[in-house]
Amino acid sequence: MAIIEVRNLTKVYGRQTACREICLSVEEGQIFGLLGPNGAGKSTLVKILVGLVYPTAGEAQVVGYLPQDTKGRRQVGFLPENFRLHGWLQGEELLIFHARLAGRDGRAARQRATEVLDLVGLAGEGKKPVANYSKGMQQRLGLAAALVGDPRAVFLDEPTSALDPLGRRQVREILLALKEAGKTIFLNSHLLSEVEQVCDRVAIINRGTVVASGRLADLQAGPAAVSIRLGGLSEKLATELRGRYQDLQLEGNRLTLALSDREEIAALVARLVAAGCRIYEVAPGHNSLEDIFINLVREGEQTCG
């Protein structure tokens, strides 16, 4: 069952349409990535889903409730993009405060604060004032605050923007651990490689409109480049291949060409072997999310069905 359901959602600010008839659904237990260039409408959509902004038209349900329904909000965590933490509190105090807001009292709040500090790799740092935390530590503390109420669904708006590569990897590991635990994660990010590494499904939005959505593997299917390291390629076969694949490149013993479908790779390799070539390596290039993203954002818009 979909835990997040968005139907024809539109948000207009004055003359600016931030989201235009957006449709999407996210199944429970998935990591969902929302991608788009700056100003595409990602933050607006997330703010609507966590009940901070009302849509102009359309509807959304999160964990079975309207976003502003407090019954649903108790089951949702949120890390905004530009959050400010209370610098004068210790990390642990801040999390105890959030745990109390989420309905835990005294000892249970303290215990939960310790658990989430541990979860985000800040065990032992809880007694320091937040103002003394590095940016990366503050971002992880923000993530801990989003998780302190043990939410079923968590919305993270650019959760790794202040992190170095090691910190990003740690956050990725946390996200995968949360998924293991059955949580649903809605991730807004402009870091395509990050999304590529953790998300089950993605939607790409551009100028407020969904231009593609689906499983990453499906978005990446279709035309593919392949690079083959080989020996014994005759001039005759090279000419034949040049006639067939216009963008074929042959540099030394490496042949690179684009196929209309990755299924053609096997047939091509069989043809080469039959012609007496020695194959040392076949490296199928895949359509990176970056390629897909750039093509779609350039192509313009299409409405979701």
Ligand code: ADP
């Ligand atoms: P993203 O998160 O993808 O960068 P946003 O959702 O922040 O995009 O913004 C989408 C568009 O809506 C932008 O053109 C932005 O200027 C506009 N916008 C966002 N919030 C407001 C607001 N509170 N008032 C007016 N315009 C806004």
